[in-house]
Amino acid sequence: MARGGPLVPRRLRVAGLAGAAALAQVLVGCGDEPVTPTRETVLPPLPTVTTTIAVTTTVAPVFYVVAEGDNLAGIAQKYGITVADLIAANAIADPNRIEVGQQLVVPPPPAPPTSAAG
Numbered sequence: 001m002a003r004g005g006p007l008v009p010r011r012l013r014v015a016g017l018a019g020a021a022a023l024a025q026v027l028v029g030c031g032d033e034p035v036t037p038t039r040e041t042v043l044p045p046l047p048t049v050t051t052t053i054a055v056t057t058t059v060a061p062v063f064y065v066v067a068e069g070d071n072l073a074g075i076a077q078k079y080g081i082t083v084a085d086l087i088a089a090n091a092i093a094d095p096n097r098i099e100v101g102q103q104l105v106v107p108p109p110p111a112p113p114t115s116a117a118g
Contacts, residue, residue, distance in 0.1 A: 062106040066098050080109040 037043070064075055072095050076083045087095055089107040098104075 059108045064104045066102040079106045
């Protein structure tokens with residue numbers, strides 16, 4: 001029997017050894033141990049994340065008890081709202097008829113206009 005086995009020609013045995021050595025060099029970094037990154041290690045880019053936060057506020061209702069001599073225009077002016085807002089918030093059918101001791105819901109005043117950043 002010839003050295004290296006009778007069926008494998010010498011040329012293939014040499015090429016096989018060289019191929020195995022090259023494969024061993026490639027697999028050196030593919031073991032079970034994690035690879036420690038260096039300053040030269042190229043990391044993949046991080047994903048872009050956009051977050052939108054909605055700002056909300058809760059306003060406790062304000063109540064007003066009608067006193068002698070009050071009218072809707074005066075009450076609305078006192079709280080910085082319109083008469084129409086006061087009528088709508090209280091479902092007042094006749095704005096000329098409010099009674100002393102009547103409890104009215106005062107809606108929050110409109111938000112001040114925001115200026116555009118320049």
